[in-house]
Amino acid sequence: MQVVTTQSGLGRIEDGAIALLDTAFPHVGAVLEQDGSLQGLASCAVRRRIPLDQATLVAPLGRPRAVWGVGLNYESKAARAGRGVPEHPILYLAASSGVLAPGAQVVIPQAATEPDYEGEIAVVVARRLYQASESEVWPAIAGITAANDMTARDVMRTTTIPALAKSYPGFTPLGASIRTPDDLADRDAIRVRTRVNGELVQDDTSAGMIFAVTELLSRLSWFAALEPGDVVLTGTPAGTGQDRGCFLADGDEIRVEVDGVLPLVTHVVRPADVSPHDHRLTEPVS
Known part of the structure; x- marks a missing residue:
């Protein structure tokens, strides 16, 4: 369904x-x-x-109470970045106020000089998961959808805080539809693709994840209770703007395609008078 x-x-x-x-x-x-x-x-x-x-589609979950994300969770991304595979998931919690409806515009703030896209598979929690085993994860999942875990790379670099780089209004486009797990052809190899202005820039499957969906949510649940409606973004493969040395510009269209769900399209509005000195967090925070 x-x-x-x-x-x-x-x-x-x-x-x-x-x-x-x-x-x-x-x-x-x-x-x-x-x-x-x-x-x-x-x-x-x-x-x-x-x-x-x-039809005019809106954010399918309203405003989730929690949006979790994970950094460096694809073998292809780690290889492209020249980094070793992490022993533990690199987890963060982003502001749910950043959730954006499918087809909407995201206005890049002046503070973000290197805005980037991250096509991802988003997992939606149906039932409470706390200290769960891996076998308990899929039965507690409502479905999957597409996500664009946008990141201000310059803010990430200067603050080292993922939540700040990813929580600007509109930086978490989510949707457009949710597919229940029973309808998935292969839960272990869900394909995710990203196109920028029609050009295919990311193409991988969840089989390339370092921490699979079940392991990722199980590990997370030992530190935080995942509640119904919570969203877990499962990481992005190689091919981001960071990898390509090409960040988002005014008028860009990002299209994230995840197996079994409607494509998630986001339009970028980029102010012309961008200055990195308009924000107080321009130096690393100790």
């Missing part, structure tokens, strides 16, 4: 159209908070159907 949140309510994607559901839930996150599953939407009555290209 593939679920979307539209301006007209929740819907299932069926035969290239959206079946708007007869439910009072405003978004997928609200369903998970109450039911701990999306399965109830499979049998939900349909109010009406609208063509997919006529």
Whole structure:
């Protein structure tokens, strides 16, 4: 099952159209908070159907309570960066206020002189995970979606704090649809691709992860409880702007494609008068 949140309510994607559901839930996150599953939407009555290209899609989860991310989690990215494989996941927590709807514009702040894209597979939690084993992870996952874990590389370099480099408003585009795990052809090899202005720049599968989805969420759950509606971004493969020496510019279009879900498209608005001295955090913080 593939679920979307539209301006007209929740819907299932069926035969290239959206079946708007007869439910009072405003978004997928609200369903998970109450039911701990999306399965109830499979049998939900349909109010009406609208063509997919006529629907206005919004952030499928509303504003998640927690958005976790992991750095350097693909073999290809570690190799491109010339870095060793980490022994433990490099985890961070980004501000959920950075979540952006699919198809929306992200305005790059003046403080960020090296804005970058990171196409990723996002995992949505359905039921509470705390001190969970790897075998308990997939049964507690509501589904997957596409994410663009945008990063201000200059802010990362000068502050060494991932949360600051990734939490600007709009820096976490998420969506457009959520696919339930039972619909995935191969949970261990989910493909993720990123295109910038139509050019394919990232292409890998979750088989290339250093810490697979089950290991990543299991490890994280031993330090923090993952709650229904929480999102875990699972890392980005090689081919980011950092790897290519080419950062985002005004008018750029980023398209993240993840197996089984609608593509996530984001449009970049880049102010012309960018100055790295407009922000107080321009030197490393001790």
